[in-house]
Amino acid sequence: MLKPVDPLPPEAERPIGEIVSDLVDEGKAFARAELNLAKAIASAKASALKAPLILMVAAIFVAMAALNALAVAIFIALDSLMGHLLAGILAFLLIGGVAALLGWLGYKKLEDLK
Secondary structure: OOOOOOOOOOOOOOOHHHHHHHHHHHHHHHHHHHHHHHHHHHHHHHHHHHHHHHHHHHHHHHHHHHHHHHHHHHHHHHHOOOOHHHHHHHHHHHHHHHHHHHHHHHHHHHHHHO
């Protein structure tokens, strides 16, 4: 009959405190790695959005210049029909009315989202 194999000598068991300490250290390292990954992803997304945002801000400035040109054109057109003061007030009311209408429509759209 075969003789049973002698079991391997038991390895020295590590104390529970050491195991818990290693577990905490590995958990901290994992959390730091996850945080660094989140920072890298956010940084990549922010740098990808930089150029489009610059272009959008430039477009807003150009649109403001176009709106000023429109306001002056409306004033000049009305000035030839009536006095300076009345033309200025009427141009203000026309452009202000359009702005109020756009603002009201935007407000209503925001209310619909709620």
